[in-house]
Amino acid sequence: MSILQSIKNAVRSRSIHVSYIDVGSCNGCDIEVLACLAPRYDIEQYGIYVHNNPREADILLVIGSVTPQWVDKLRSIWDKIPEPKAAVAIGNCPISGCVYARKGSLTTPPVKNYIPIAAEVPGCPPRPTEILSAILSVAPLIFKDYEEKQS
Amino acid sequence: MKKTVDVSIPLGPMHPCWKEPVRLKCETAGERVLHTEVELGYMKKGIERIMRGRPWQEVMFLAERVCGICSVVHNMVFIEAMEGISDIAVPPRAAYLRVVANELDRIASHLIANFSYCYTIEHETLAMYLLNTRETVLDNLERLTGSRINTAYMIPGGVRFDLLPEDAAVMLADLAKVEDELKRYVRIFETGPLIGLRSRGIGCMSRVDAIRAHTVGPTARASGVEDCDLRLRHPTYRALDFEQVTRTEGDNFARVMVRFQEVFQSIDLIRRCVDTLPAGRIRGGGLCRAGEISYSGEAPRGELTYTIKTDDFGRVVDIAIRTPSIMNIEACAHYMVADAASIADVTSTFISSDPCIACNER
Amino acid sequence: MRSIIYYVREFLRPEWLKKFFFVKTAPLVTPPYFKGYPTRTEKECTGCFTCMMICPAPEAIAVLRRKERWEPEVYPGHCIRCGLCVEACPEGVLSSGRVMEVAGRDATAFWHSYHLEVDESLCMRCGNCCVACPINRQIDPRLAGTGTSTSDDVIMRVKGGRVQILHEEKCTGCKTCETQCPSGAMRVARMVEGVQFLDGVGS
Numbered sequence: 142m143s144i145l146q147s148i149k150n151a152v153r154s155r156s157i158h159v160s161y162i163d164v165g166s167c168n169g170c171d172i173e174v175l176a177c178l179a180p181r182y183d184i185e186q187y188g189i190y191v192h193n194n195p196r197e198a199d200i201l202l203v204i205g206s207v208t209p210q211w212v213d214k215l216r217s218i219w220d221k222i223p224e225p226k227a228a229v230a231i232g233n234c235p236i237s238g239c240v241y242a243r244k245g246s247l248t249t250p251p252v253k254n255y256i257p258i259a260a261e262v263p264g265c266p267p268r269p270t271e272i273l274s275a276i277l278s279v280a281p282l283i284f285k286d287y288e289e290k291q292s
Numbered sequence: 293m294k295k296t297v298d299v300s301i302p303l304g305p306m307h308p309c310w311k312e313p314v315r316l317k318c319e320t321a322g323e324r325v326l327h328t329e330v331e332l333g334y335m336k337k338g339i340e341r342i343m344r345g346r347p348w349q350e351v352m353f354l355a356e357r358v359c360g361i362c363s364v365v366h367n368m369v370f371i372e373a374m375e376g377i378s379d380i381a382v383p384p385r386a387a388y389l390r391v392v393a394n395e396l397d398r399i400a401s402h403l404i405a406n407f408s409y410c411y412t413i414e415h416e417t418l419a420m421y422l423l424n425t426r427e428t429v430l431d432n433l434e435r436l437t438g439s440r441i442n443t444a445y446m447i448p449g450g451v452r453f454d455l456l457p458e459d460a461a462v463m464l465a466d467l468a469k470v471e472d473e474l475k476r477y478v479r480i481f482e483t484g485p486l487i488g489l490r491s492r493g494i495g496c497m498s499r500v501d502a503i504r505a506h507t508v509g510p511t512a513r514a515s516g517v518e519d520c521d522l523r524l525r526h527p528t529y530r531a532l533d534f535e536q537v538t539r540t541e542g543d544n545f546a547r548v549m550v551r552f553q554e555v556f557q558s559i560d561l562i563r564r565c566v567d568t569l570p571a572g573r574i575r576g577g578g579l580c581r582a583g584e585i586s587y588s589g590e591a592p593r594g595e596l597t598y599t600i601k602t603d604d605f606g607r608v609v610d611i612a613i614r615t616p617s618i619m620n621i622e623a624c625a626h627y628m629v630a631d632a633a634s635i636a637d638v639t640s641t642f643i644s645s646d647p648c649i650a651c652n653e654r
Numbered sequence: 655m656r657s658i659i660y661y662v663r664e665f666l667r668p669e670w671l672k673k674f675f676f677v678k679t680a681p682l683v684t685p686p687y688f689k690g691y692p693t694r695t696e697k698e699c700t701g702c703f704t705c706m707m708i709c710p711a712p713e714a715i716a717v718l719r720r721k722e723r724w725e726p727e728v729y730p731g732h733c734i735r736c737g738l739c740v741e742a743c744p745e746g747v748l749s750s751g752r753v754m755e756v757a758g759r760d761a762t763a764f765w766h767s768y769h770l771e772v773d774e775s776l777c778m779r780c781g782n783c784c785v786a787c788p789i790n791r792q793i794d795p796r797l798a799g800t801g802t803s804t805s806d807d808v809i810m811r812v813k814g815g816r817v818q819i820l821h822e823e824k825c826t827g828c829k830t831c832e833t834q835c836p837s838g839a840m841r842v843a844r845m846v847e848g849v850q851f852l853d854g855v856g857s
Contacts, residue, residue: 163311163312163335165334165335165337167358167359167360167363168359168360168648168650169360169363169441170360171311172311172361173440175311175407175423178423179423179426179427180420181427182680193308205335206337208336210333211313211334214305218306233734236731236732237713239711240350240353240734241337241339243342245342246337246338246339247336247338263731265442265733265734266360268684274682347845347846348846349710349844349846354710434685435687438687438689438737439688439735444737447848448847448848449848449849450848452737452762453756453760454759573850574760575762575848575850576850577848578847580845605843605845606843606845
């Protein structure tokens with residue numbers, strides 16, 4: 142029913158619960174995500190609540206290039222998140238491995254090979270303004286007509 | 293002999309309090325935590341292996357990305373080690389600008405550490421105040437170097453960009469504002485009764501234990517260890533009359549207060565640097581040559597050592613990085629949380645020792 | 655009672671009241687002095703590849719030939735925004751934040767030189783390095799398939815059963831020889847030095 146779907150779209154674009162997972166990064170992007178929570182670039186005013194619980198999350202922020210220990214655990218955490226869900230890659234590490242994509246490294250980027258990624262924010266690290274504008278532009282589109290796309 | 297514990301609780305890789313994945317296995321008997329074991333390995337990327345055979349302009353960026361919070365000091369220690377191998381002299385203006393960038397990064401790192409501690413104690417108001425203050429500091433770092441984190445400001449022979457007088461004036465005005473705000477926040481932290489309940493007397497580590505466990509940095513200085521600040525041996529800091537900050541209690545409260553006092557000291561150092569900034573060139577040039585060196589510097593978390601061996605054309609043949617968190621985390625697990633009263637104390641003590649897991653397992 | 659007075663005093667500070675009623679979060683703009691992704695200016699790129707040589711991130715910048723012109727292309731998912739390519743370009747084709755104007759004001763630059771070395775115990779004299787080198791191909795179009803050459807102007811050639819390096823100064827540091835060497839005998843060292851030309855403009 143389209144009215145129900147439009148209500149769902151409206152609610153899902155305004156109230157998003159986010160959980161972030163660090164699969165082996167330098168912590169720079171992590172700190173920039175925390176800076177988004179700071180009162181200066183307040184991300185909670187848009188209804189985006191960052192806690193750290195995969196069971197209650199809608200969006201998973203993936204940070205870091207995949208280290209050997211996380212190869213199986215990343216997939217199991219992704220499976221724990223209830224539908225509807227999406228993953229957003231923050232920083233250069235999940236996209237391409239940043240400077241770690243050289244011979245002799247233990248990481249196996251990109252994260253796209255392990256879980257499906259819906260959006261990417263490039264940068265090393267991306268500025269909080271860039272993270273926020275990317276998330277805000279993606280928020281109404283990510284869960285739009287989710288049920289109709291599934292069927 | 294069979295060991296009996298009630299429950300072994302894992303404080304797992306994903307936890308709301310810590311930003312990096314690390315596992316703490318706590319063995320409990322009822323509510324008391326008897327023994328804690330730290331399990332690392334979730335962040336191992338093999339950075340030292342990637343660095344082999346590369347010239348300084350690529351290794352410098354890898355060294356910075358060992359840890360994103362203290363990235364400027366990794367840059368500085370690596371570059372100063374390369375200069376030590378090849379006997380490259382740094383012009384005095386560049387040395388002072390390096391100190392300015394280093395101290396700005398140190399303020400940012402200490403504010404993040406204290407934010408982390410206040411967030412763990414669930415005092416979210418003070419935590420957000422501190423994070424907001426950090427934004428002003430990062431603004432100034434951006435004005436000086438061009439980016440907030442992972443700045444890549446120092447190169448062998450000097451620094452990359454110069455500091456304009458109008459930017460210096462804005463920096464000093466911002467730092468005065470930061471100092472005023474921080475005085476208020478330190479007063480809130482010192483006099484808050486609930487903060488005191490969760491910090492004073494929790495996670496005590498005596499001076500003898502601190503020396504035996506080889507702790508470094510503010511964790512050691514809060515337990516009363518003297519002469520463990522490597523900035524006392526650096527020529528530029530000695531010219532600026534640097535003195536170490538020490539406290540004697542050795543509990544969570546002392547560690548957080550040591551970091552606050554170091555922030556005030558850093559603001560003072562930056563003011564002295566900017567006021568006595570010598571004129572001159574900012575780059576002295578110099579090619580990297582063959583040699584071996586083991587150089588230590590003072591990161592915000594303690595003593596950072598780079599052992600480098602290069603070949604004739606400046607490429608790194610062998611490198612070993614020893615970061616401060618390795619010692620501090622083990623000291624925390626064995627001495628500070630031994631026989632803690634509850635799991636809540638374990639998390640707050642662990643965060644108060646300022647672990648940086650990415651530094652730990654590059 | 656004392657804590658109530660404390661709270662009342664905290665919340666009646668004028669700056670707290672002003673912030674409570676009138677503050678807005680910062681606008682989502684990037685300041686002009688932030689080192690963003692390098693963008694192309696109108697200067698003409700000569701295809702010298704210095705930016706590619708100095709770039710520390712793998713596959714971040716590539717200089718492509720499009721429609722009779724060379725154009726440097728930056729890939730955002732790989733570039734770490736260090737600003738080295740902006741500073742190193744001799745023509746000023748790339749620009750990012752304040753880096754170009756600061757480099758001009760301070761008269762700073764990066765000097766680069768390249769050194770070639772062959773490990774004689776690993777080299778199998780296949781000639782891949784000499785054939786793959788783009789400068790060799792430009793200088794001597796009649797370069798043979800095994801790396802021998804009659805010209806004395808090439809950078810290196812296979813002669814007398816070993817690789818002879820003649821003109822190291824012509825090397826542009828692209829490392830094509832190193833990637834094509836099957837045994838890892840050929841190694842190129844990129845040596846970069848940060849210099850400043852005049853005696854400082856700071857005060």
